Amino acid sequence: MxxxxxxxxxxxxxxxxxxxxxxxxxxxxxxxxxxxxxxTILGYIPGIIYAVYVLVALGSEDRDRDYDTLA
Numbered sequence: 001m002x003x004x005x006x007x008x009x010x011x012x013x014x015x016x017x018x019x020x021x022x023x024x025x026x027x028x029x030x031x032x033x034x035x036x037x038x039x040t041i042l043g044y045i046p047g048i049i050y051a052v053y054v055l056v057a058l059g060s061e062d063r064d065r066d067y068d069t070l071a
Contacts, residue, residue, distance in 0.1 A: 007055065014051035018044075021051050032058065 014021025022036040032054050040047030 010055050011052060014055055015048055018047035018051035022054055025055055 010021045010024050012021075013024060018040045019033060019037045022030075022033050026032045036047055036051050036054065039050050
């Protein structure tokens with residue numbers, strides 16, 4: 001339940017300020033953050049689209065890998 005609410009908050013932050021949502025998931029010096037920051041500077045809508053895509057598509061893959069490495 002906590003992961004769903006965290007994902008909801010990250011997506012909400014990504015709509016308000018796209019790099020913030022990506023920063024919360026991947027950190028400051030990640031490639032996803034840099035791409036999102038660049039897209040947000042070039043245009044707000046592309047930044048939102050990329051941030052939501054990264055949080056939904058790539059975020060679920062990272063969580064699956066974390067659980068596999070723990071098992």
